Amino acid sequence: MTIWLAPLVERSSWLGNMPYIKQERRNLVIPADAGELNWKITQLIVEYLVSHGRYQGFNDVIGALECCKLEVYRRLIAPYEDEAKKRNGDVFQ
Secondary structure, eight states: OOOGGHHHHOOSSTTTTOOTTTTTTTTTOOOOOHHHHHHHHHHHHHHHHHHHHHHHHHHHHHHHHHHHHHHHHIIHHHHHHHHHHHHOTTOOO
């Protein structure tokens, strides 16, 4: 294992020692709050990086996160904002 990867795969390091996420909540499929969501995403990223190499893995992760963010905005947030604009008026008018 390369040196850069060691902290990622050691579950006793930073990922495995997150005191604000209770041990019994770490295996739940649906996170209950933003902290648990962050932990779940980080866990998934670490597991991906373990098998996908250094630069390419980093690039893949950043690309996937950016595309996911854009898709959430496009499909969920923009329609909500459009409805709010109709209801409350456009802030730029």
